[in-house]
Amino acid sequence: MTTTTHTLDVPGGRLHYEIRGSGPLVMVMGAPMDAGEFAPLADALAGDHTVVTHDPRGISRSRLDDPAQDSTPELRADDVAAVLDALGAESADVFGSSGGAVTGLALATRHPHRVRTLVAHEPPLLELLPDSAEQRAATDDLIETFHRDGVGAAWMKFMANAGFDLGGDEAPGPPQGEPSEQDMANSVRFFAHELRHTALYRPDLDALKSGPVRVVVGIGADSGGLVTYRTSTALAERLGTAPVGFPGDHGGFLGLPGEFADVLRKVLAGG
Numbered sequence: 001m002t003t004t005t006h007t008l009d010v011p012g013g014r015l016h017y018e019i020r021g022s023g024p025l026v027m028v029m030g031a032p033m034d035a036g037e038f039a040p041l042a043d044a045l046a047g048d049h050t051v052v053t054h055d056p057r058g059i060s061r062s063r064l065d066d067p068a069q070d071s072t073p074e075l076r077a078d079d080v081a082a083v084l085d086a087l088g089a090e091s092a093d094v095f096g097s098s099g100g101a102v103t104g105l106a107l108a109t110r111h112p113h114r115v116r117t118l119v120a121h122e123p124p125l126l127e128l129l130p131d132s133a134e135q136r137a138a139t140d141d142l143i144e145t146f147h148r149d150g151v152g153a154a155w156m157k158f159m160a161n162a163g164f165d166l167g168g169d170e171a172p173g174p175p176q177g178e179p180s181e182q183d184m185a186n187s188v189r190f191f192a193h194e195l196r197h198t199a200l201y202r203p204d205l206d207a208l209k210s211g212p213v214r215v216v217v218g219i220g221a222d223s224g225g226l227v228t229y230r231t232s233t234a235l236a237e238r239l240g241t242a243p244v245g246f247p248g249d250h251g252g253f254l255g256l257p258g259e260f261a262d263v264l265r266k267v268l269a270g271g
Helices: 034-046 073-087 101-110 132-149 152-163 180-201 205-210 227-239 257-268
Strands: 003-010 013-021 025-029 052-054 091-099 115-123 214-221 244-246
Touching: 003 073, 003 214, 013 034, 013 073, 025 034, 025 073, 025 101, 034 052, 034 257, 052 073, 073 101, 091 101, 101 115, 101 180, 101 205, 115 227, 115 257, 132 152, 132 180, 152 180, 152 227, 205 227, 214 227, 244 257
Parallel strands: 025 052, 025 091, 091 115, 115 214, 214 244
Antiparallel strands: 003 013, 013 052
């Protein structure tokens, strides 16, 4: 599968993005996960779609003029719209997972005519939960843990708070083994400049319900014990839609890219 890489100047920085395949355009994104994490899913979709992935601002190959700038869903949404402009595309289907789903919700609100179908896979919208005050406090504690004890301690607490079984061999999170300099830089950026803005984002539910974008909420079949199961269920209820089950858990596209792509393809086709 041929992949072409590109860069794009945006306000405050430069984005790295990748294109593969041919057919209807679909943007696949995460936050803070970069384009490389979505390569297996993109390859699985590229037989009948043009798939665009990118590194969110400040992550991996997407550089910022001011490294201390916070990463908000609104800024990331504007970046996606800028990529669409660079592609000469009026609109696209969008798949976003976790923080990328929050980016997608902001995109559907700020640039509604640029999105056909948004598949929001397990967005961590803590403000939709009945225990949102406790969740805000837990988020603050995570960030304080990062500043006090470092990246490793913050990730361990993050995974525990999210509901993952830390005793399992396949719990998602930072790469296993010794992290690279880039892994460390991405983690620092996540905890210092991205986590709070993403997790505490409040979607404009009225705009999403009345706007032109078809919003589909995706939930992993094995995500029942995760906080993102609760946030995704809450979002679907607020939007008055039924969530769609996807293979695996929060990172199902990593371990089961082919099966995940089959479900995503069906959803994008209107099924």
